[in-house]
Amino acid sequence: xxxxxxxGVDDRKAExxxxxxxxxxxxxxxCKNLVGEIGFFGGFIKIPRSCSDNLLVASCDGVGTKILxxxxxxxxxxxxxxxxxxxxxxxxxxxxxxxxxxxxxxVGRLNIEREKKIVEGIIRGCEIAGCILAGGETAQMPDVxxxxxxxxxxxxxxxxxxxxxxxxxxxxxxxxxxxIGSNGLHSNxxxxxxxxxxxxxxxxxxLFKYWxxxxxxxxxxxxxxxxxxxxxxxxxxxxKMIHAAAHITGGGIPGNLSRIIPGNLxxxxxxxxxxxxxIFQIIQEKGNIKSKEMFNVFNMGIGLIVIxxxxxxxxxxxxxxxxxxxxxxxxxxxxxxxxxxLLNKNN
Numbered sequence: 001x002x003x004x005x006x007x008g009v010d011d012r013k014a015e016x017x018x019x020x021x022x023x024x025x026x027x028x029x030x031c032k033n034l035v036g037e038i039g040f041f042g043g044f045i046k047i048p049r050s051c052s053d054n055l056l057v058a059s060c061d062g063v064g065t066k067i068l069x070x071x072x073x074x075x076x077x078x079x080x081x082x083x084x085x086x087x088x089x090x091x092x093x094x095x096x097x098x099x100x101x102x103x104x105x106x107v108g109r110l111n112i113e114r115e116k117k118i119v120e121g122i123i124r125g126c127e128i129a130g131c132i133l134a135g136g137e138t139a140q141m142p143d144v145x146x147x148x149x150x151x152x153x154x155x156x157x158x159x160x161x162x163x164x165x166x167x168x169x170x171x172x173x174x175x176x177x178x179x180i181g182s183n184g185l186h187s188n189x190x191x192x193x194x195x196x197x198x199x200x201x202x203x204x205x206x207l208f209k210y211w212x213x214x215x216x217x218x219x220x221x222x223x224x225x226x227x228x229x230x231x232x233x234x235x236x237x238x239x240k241m242i243h244a245a246a247h248i249t250g251g252g253i254p255g256n257l258s259r260i261i262p263g264n265l266x267x268x269x270x271x272x273x274x275x276x277x278x279i280f281q282i283i284q285e286k287g288n289i290k291s292k293e294m295f296n297v298f299n300m301g302i303g304l305i306v307i308x309x310x311x312x313x314x315x316x317x318x319x320x321x322x323x324x325x326x327x328x329x330x331x332x333x334x335x336x337x338x339x340x341x342l343l344n345k346n347n
Contacts, residue, residue, distance in 0.1 A: 064187055066190045080119060082225050221279050242316065267331060270343050270344075
């Protein structure tokens with residue numbers, strides 16, 4: 001007799017996972033702003049009283065092929081943080097405060113212990129970002145995914161007053177470009193990384209290998225979670241300290257910084273102003289990759305860029321350091337054509 005379970009979909013396991021998520025959320029910092037429980041057709045959240053005359057800002061993203069590293073290294077407690085970071089950071093660089101988050105987990109076959117670790121990471125990421133995990137979907141899709149395969153997607157909605165929107169319209173000639181340190185690769189460039197390090201069948205051996213230059217195994221380095229910059233950006237926006245911000249993801253500094261440069265200006269970035277983390281140096285050497293390609297693919301140690309006025313730059317630097325991030329003065333805004341120039345010039 002044919003059954004749904006025999007076809008590869010286990011509803012009982014799905015119910016256990018939803019029950020786990022509900023119980024875990026009840027212990028979270030954002031629980032008080034969630035109305036009802038996870039598992040209904042939609043998630044309900046309280047609308048802040050301050051939301052009048054505000055705009056909603058939405059983002060959707062995943063963590064790409066970093067999930068293949070997590071799978072091979074059998075470490076799943078950080079990619080949920082990555083998922084939240086990739087979405088909440090994008091919302092926050094618009095000047096918005098992340099309001100709520102939704103996740104989508106697609107699997108070939110449910111692995112409750114793995115899914116619990118992923119969800120724990122998502123909840124931790126939401127707590128760091130200060131947003132609510134309002135719901136999500138766990139889809140069992142045998143035949144689309146192999147039994148051990150899975151994929152992740154996230155969705156974040158934020159809120160911002162019109163007067164607090166930051167972006168290209170506020171950038172001025174003479175503004176200073178500050179780079180905020182990353183936590184390694186974050187969640188971009190992993191297709192190239194896998195091609196360089198794991199082209200043979202020894203992926204597990206290579207991941208567990210200890211690298212003295214890194215002070216950890218390659219797997220541990222590659223799975224360092226993406227920094228969540230939302231609390232930092234929220235503070236800077238609230239204090240009216242910055243003109244614009246860019247989350248440095250796929251496309252690197254040139255591809256993302258150019259989004260916030262007006263058509264009549266240019267961003268000059270001086271690549272000698274910060275120390276590029278060892279992992280990027282190893283990738284470049286092992287893959288024989290040109291510097292231009294490295295900067296077009298990876299964040300190169302700068303996960304966030306903020307553009308500030310000259311007179312406020314020291315205050316911004318102090319706030320960044322106080323909140324536990326590394327800050328580098330990496331360039332200036334000059335006349336141009338909406339472009340980004342990477343110049344090999346020491347500060």
